[in-house]
Amino acid sequence: MKKEECPLCNPCDELVVAKTEKFRIIKVPDVNFPGYFRLIWNKHVKEMSDLSVQDRHSLMDALCSIEEIMIEELKPTKINLAEFGTMVPHLHWHLIARYEDDPNFPDSYWSAKKRTTDKAILADREKAAQKCAIRIANLFS
Amino acid sequence: MKKEECPLCNPCDELVVAKTEKFRIIKVPDVNFPGYFRLIWNKHVKEMSDLSVQDRHSLMDALCSIEEIMIEELKPTKINLAEFGTMVPHLHWHLIARYEDDPNFPDSYWSAKKRTTDKAILADREKAAQKCAIRIANLFS
Numbered sequence: 001m002k003k004e005e006c007p008l009c010n011p012c013d014e015l016v017v018a019k020t021e022k023f024r025i026i027k028v029p030d031v032n033f034p035g036y037f038r039l040i041w042n043k044h045v046k047e048m049s050d051l052s053v054q055d056r057h058s059l060m061d062a063l064c065s066i067e068e069i070m071i072e073e074l075k076p077t078k079i080n081l082a083e084f085g086t087m088v089p090h091l092h093w094h095l096i097a098r099y100e101d102d103p104n105f106p107d108s109y110w111s112a113k114k115r116t117t118d119k120a121i122l123a124d125r126e127k128a129a130q131k132c133a134i135r136i137a138n139l140f141s
Numbered sequence: 142m143k144k145e146e147c148p149l150c151n152p153c154d155e156l157v158v159a160k161t162e163k164f165r166i167i168k169v170p171d172v173n174f175p176g177y178f179r180l181i182w183n184k185h186v187k188e189m190s191d192l193s194v195q196d197r198h199s200l201m202d203a204l205c206s207i208e209e210i211m212i213e214e215l216k217p218t219k220i221n222l223a224e225f226g227t228m229v230p231h232l233h234w235h236l237i238a239r240y241e242d243d244p245n246f247p248d249s250y251w252s253a254k255k256r257t258t259d260k261a262i263l264a265d266r267e268k269a270a271q272k273c274a275i276r277i278a279n280l281f282s
Contacts, residue, residue, distance in 0.1 A: 048205055048222065049209045053202070056205055060201040064192075067188060067190045068190045078187070078226050079190075080225045081223065082221070082223040082249075083223070086218070086248070086249070089219055105227055106227040111251045112253065
């Protein structure tokens with residue numbers, strides 16, 4: 001995929017929570033998974049191993065810092081981390097707060113949905129996710 | 142989940158490719174995805190952020206070293222990296238070589254299957270995966 005065709009090189013309608021020289025973090029809009037953030041590498045690279053060792057470590061540091069904030073604010077059953085890039089081969093990481101009452105638990109976010117989460121619970125989690133977003137913004141500012 | 146109940150603390154029938162003081166790497170038996178390895182942290186911890194900064198970095202170094210070997214030997218369209226733990230909350234990472242002709246591409250490994258891969262191609266990839274296993278074994282020996 002060329003840069004010109006890449007939706008992560010040419011983003012539209014992203015809710016950017018934080019941006020550094022190397023990467024940006026966006027809040028992913030999914031009403032069923034309020035605690036969903038994505039770390040997108042700014043440069044159009046494909047694989048983790050395309051990064052320098054220093055960049056690999058700083059990316060891992062960022063993932064863990066975001067994860068810690070998500071655990072504190074969202075109190076999930078588990079955090080999921082994933083780097084696929086089969087749809088868009090531009091390095092990006094999914095960070096997803098998972099709960100026993102989420103649509104797919106214990107299967108993956110990308111598996112078939114098997115239930116609906118209570119709307120009041122989702123609303124509380126959305127508030128917690130917005131607190132996460134503010135803390136992530138402060139962390140990288 | 143207690144250690145006593147954890148299938149990663151009490152493994153059976155794992156094909157261990159390499160083992161260090163901190164983690165082991167296994168070859169995952171999936172005939173449809175020959176290039177599938179898993180890095181399992183030895184200690185029963187749940188999240189990446191439960192590790193020390195040094196351990197987070199050495200785990201990322203290991204993932205990238207395995208990824209580089211997989212890219213060289215398996216020549217995949219993309220490598221997938223994932224840490225979920227919703228089934229078994231004991232830190233482990235999936236490393237999966239993905240191809241345009243694999244059963245789920247471009248959807249996730251955990252999504253619905255949509256095609257069958259040619260058996261001769263799978264056999265070639267299985268040979269390449271066994272070469273990967275040997276190189277991974279040598280890397281951590």
